Amino acid sequence: MKQNIYDDPNFFNNYSQMPRSVDGLKAAGEWDELRSILPDLQDKRVLDLGCGFGWHCRYAREQLARSVVGIDLSENMLARAKQITEDPAIEYRQLAIEDIDFPEGEFDVVLSSLALHYVEQLDDVIQKVHHCLVPGGTFVLSVEHPVFTALAAQDWHYDSEGQRMHWPVDNYQDEGLRQANFLENDVLKYHRTVATYMNTLIETGFTITKISEPKPSAKMLDEIPEMRDETRRPIFLIIAAVKN
Amino acid sequence: MKQNIYDDPNFFNNYSQMPRSVDGLKAAGEWDELRSILPDLQDKRVLDLGCGFGWHCRYAREQLARSVVGIDLSENMLARAKQITEDPAIEYRQLAIEDIDFPEGEFDVVLSSLALHYVEQLDDVIQKVHHCLVPGGTFVLSVEHPVFTALAAQDWHYDSEGQRMHWPVDNYQDEGLRQANFLENDVLKYHRTVATYMNTLIETGFTITKISEPKPSAKMLDEIPEMRDETRRPIFLIIAAVKN
Numbered sequence: 001m002k003q004n005i006y007d008d009p010n011f012f013n014n015y016s017q018m019p020r021s022v023d024g025l026k027a028a029g030e031w032d033e034l035r036s037i038l039p040d041l042q043d044k045r046v047l048d049l050g051c052g053f054g055w056h057c058r059y060a061r062e063q064l065a066r067s068v069v070g071i072d073l074s075e076n077m078l079a080r081a082k083q084i085t086e087d088p089a090i091e092y093r094q095l096a097i098e099d100i101d102f103p104e105g106e107f108d109v110v111l112s113s114l115a116l117h118y119v120e121q122l123d124d125v126i127q128k129v130h131h132c133l134v135p136g137g138t139f140v141l142s143v144e145h146p147v148f149t150a151l152a153a154q155d156w157h158y159d160s161e162g163q164r165m166h167w168p169v170d171n172y173q174d175e176g177l178r179q180a181n182f183l184e185n186d187v188l189k190y191h192r193t194v195a196t197y198m199n200t201l202i203e204t205g206f207t208i209t210k211i212s213e214p215k216p217s218a219k220m221l222d223e224i225p226e227m228r229d230e231t232r233r234p235i236f237l238i239i240a241a242v243k244n
Numbered sequence: 245m246k247q248n249i250y251d252d253p254n255f256f257n258n259y260s261q262m263p264r265s266v267d268g269l270k271a272a273g274e275w276d277e278l279r280s281i282l283p284d285l286q287d288k289r290v291l292d293l294g295c296g297f298g299w300h301c302r303y304a305r306e307q308l309a310r311s312v313v314g315i316d317l318s319e320n321m322l323a324r325a326k327q328i329t330e331d332p333a334i335e336y337r338q339l340a341i342e343d344i345d346f347p348e349g350e351f352d353v354v355l356s357s358l359a360l361h362y363v364e365q366l367d368d369v370i371q372k373v374h375h376c377l378v379p380g381g382t383f384v385l386s387v388e389h390p391v392f393t394a395l396a397a398q399d400w401h402y403d404s405e406g407q408r409m410h411w412p413v414d415n416y417q418d419e420g421l422r423q424a425n426f427l428e429n430d431v432l433k434y435h436r437t438v439a440t441y442m443n444t445l446i447e448t449g450f451t452i453t454k455i456s457e458p459k460p461s462a463k464m465l466d467e468i469p470e471m472r473d474e475t476r477r478p479i480f481l482i483i484a485a486v487k488n
Contacts (some may be wrong), residue, residue, distance in 0.1 A: 147391060147413060157401065157412065166412035168401065169391060173459040173475040193478070194438055198455040208452050211442040215417040231417040234437070 002096040003118055003188050006052075006074035014183035016080075024055045029227070030142060030236045033214035034113065037240045039138045041065045044108040047132065049097045049125075050115025054081035057090045060111075069107075071095040097125055102132035109133075112141045114236070117149060117189050120177075122196070126204045133243045139206060140241075145213060145234040149191040152178040156229075167233035197239060206241035213237060246340040247362055247432050250296075250318035258427035260324075268299045273471070274386060274480045277458035278357065281484045283382045285309045288352040291376065293341045293369075294359025298325030301334045304355075313351075315339040341369055346376035353377075356385040358480070361393060361433045364421075366440070370448045377487045383450060384485075389457060389478040393435040396422040400473075411477035441483060450485035457481060 005011050019027035025035075041063035048056050051070030060068045067089045072078050073096045081092050097112070097119055110129050119125055129139050148154060150172045156164040175196060178189045201208060213234035216227040249255050263271035269279075285307035292300050295314030304312045312334045316322050322336045329336070341356070341363055354373050363369055373383050392398060394416045400408040419440060422433045445452060457478035460471040 147416070151410070157410070166395070166401070166414040167416075168410035169413050169477045170410040171475070172391070172411075172477050173457075193457050195455040195457045198442075198452070202453060202455075208442070209446060211439040211446075213417075213437050213439045231415070233413045233416050 002073060002098055004073045005182075005185060005187055006072075006077050008185060011183060011185040011187075012074075012076045014185070018183070020055075021053060024053075025059060029216060029220065029230065030214040030238070032217060033212050034140070034142055034238055035059075037210050037212060037238055038111070038140055039109060039240075041109060045106065047071070047100075047102070047107045047110045049100070049110065049112035049129075050118075051081060051092065052077045052113075054085050054090065054092065056111055056113055057081070057092075058085060058087070060109075061087055061089060065089075065109075067091075069093060071097065071100060073097070100125075100128050100132070102128075104131055105134045105137075106132045107134070108137050110137070110139045112139075114142050114144065116141055117143045117191075118187075120190055122190070122192060123200050123204070126200050126206075130204050130206065130243055135243055137243045138209075138240060139201075139243070140238070142236050142238045143197070144189065145237045146172065146192060146194050146197075147233055148235050149178060149180075149189055152180050152189075154180050164229060164232075194237065197237065201239065201241045205244045207244055208239060208241045210240040211238070246317060246342055248317045249426075249429060249431055250316075250321050252429060255427060255429040255431075256318075256320045258429070262427070264299075265297060268297075269303060273460060273464065273474065274458040274482065276461060277456050278384070278386055278482055279303075281454050281456060281482055282307075282355070282384055283353060283484075285353060289350065291315070291344075291346070291351045291354045293344070293354065293356035293373075294362075295325060295336065296321045296357075298329050298334065298336065300355055300357055301325070301336075302329060302331070304353075305331055305333060309333075309353075311335070313337065315341065315344065317341070344369075344372050344376070346372075348375055349378045349381075350376045351378070352381050354381070354383045356383075358386055358388065360385055361387045361435075362431075364434055366434070366436060367444050367448070370444050370450075374448050374450065374487055379487055381487045382453075382484060383445075383487070384482070386480050386482040387441070388433065389481040390416065390436060390438050390441075391477055392479050393422060393424075393433055396424050396433075398424050398426075408473060408476075438481065441481065445483065445485045449488045451488055452483060452485045454484040455482070 025031040046060045046065045046068045048070040057068045057070040157168045269275040290304045290312045292314040301312045301314040317340045401412045
């Protein structure tokens with residue numbers, strides 16, 4: 001199933017108002033960490049899977065990437081991306097992540113930010129990413145953390161006074177579909193264990209070079225006190241891997 | 245701090261009555277998975293960090309390992325290990341994991357089963373393991389899973405009727421000491437994130453070849469219905485890595 005929730009007008013409207021949609025990468029809590037994990041992009045041919053508004057595509061070009069292809073299934077997302085991009089070296093294509101079919105060795109770097117937990121057949125996608133990377137090329141992906149996706153409710157456990165007691169984990173080993181709620185809409189996500197993310201990459205022919213479960217920086221904790229809760233449980237998992 | 249809780253008579257007595265202490269590897273829920281991840285041990289020189297009663301040392305010799313060194317800080321554990329081992333190719337040494345100091349390339353395989361969450365300076369130990377392995381040698385370790393060690397209580401969250409509601413996670417990003425309770429004794433453990441385990445290995449010069457968050461097999465679920473709870477949260481993390 002290829003989900004296109006971003007073309008649901010209500011969802012798109014809500015998504016468009018998120019801080020990261022309005023202010024871009026600097027409003028994304030995990031961006032500092034993701035950026036630090038990205039390889040040098042200068043003169044690289046970059047593919048962004050699930051590019052959304054194109055923030056990472058434009059960032060890659062700021063870092064002097066030679067060319068960038070951003071793909072996304074959502075017409076809404078791509079229309080906005082094109083609207084705010086003036087750069088002939090960035091090409092946006094409307095395409096499901098599952099349907100990519102690029103030639104062997106077409107890219108030096110493949111990125112995917114918070115999109116692969118929407119994909120049912122992770123192994124197929126990782127196989128295709130491996131195919132379209134040059135040997136030695138880098139794949140950097142971020143997903144919602146398995147600790148975060150295990151329970152479909154994706155919410156804290158509260159005490160009788162409405163305080164956040166802890167983050168509940170259950171059904172961790174039961175991989176597969178989760179009917180979650182995001183921005184007041186039903187969204188289908190796929191829960192996978194940490195082991196599955198890692199082993200799928202390794203078995204496909206990648207060497208894992210870095211893992212991150214990003215946490216707020218001291219500066220962020222100072223400026224946004226509610227970020228303290230983001231030290232209580234991992235919300236994202238970032239993996240960098242190099243094609244063997 | 246090098247903890248030697250296993251030489252506390254009360255703890256040792258309780259530990260000695262655990263199924264895995266009485267019946268060995270076949271009574272350890274994660275053993276099938278750990279065994280499947282071990283490399284071929286034939287003719288290998290093997291080191292076991294935190295060998296306890298020596299079950300893995302004897303297994304290695306059954307697999308025709310050339311020689312095995314098992315180290316453990318506990319006199320009690322080693323006395324029992326020696327008592328139930330008749331094999332001149334297995335050498336037991338009383339030594340803290342933190343104090344290993346083997347020559348470069350002394351071993352082909354290093355194992356450590358459920359011991360490294362007791363070690364404060366993980367990076368030092370991994371450095372020493374790297375040093376004493378031959379290039380291409382394998383390090384296989386299991387630890388209590390970070391989802392399991394995050395909260396010192398290491399217990400389920402129960403509803404008002406005493407039923408297990410879910411596994412609580414909190415303080416995940418706060419790495420360090422946890423005053424836990426194991427077999428009615430206070431035990432010091434060190435909580436680390438999944439990312440820290442992985443990155444410490446990678447940065448020391450290992451390539452990660454396999455991750456496992458073992459879950460009960462269908463057979464085990466049939467035979468021991470209460471094992472169903474072990475599908476609800478990961479309890480162990482197993483990592484196999486090869487020295488670059």
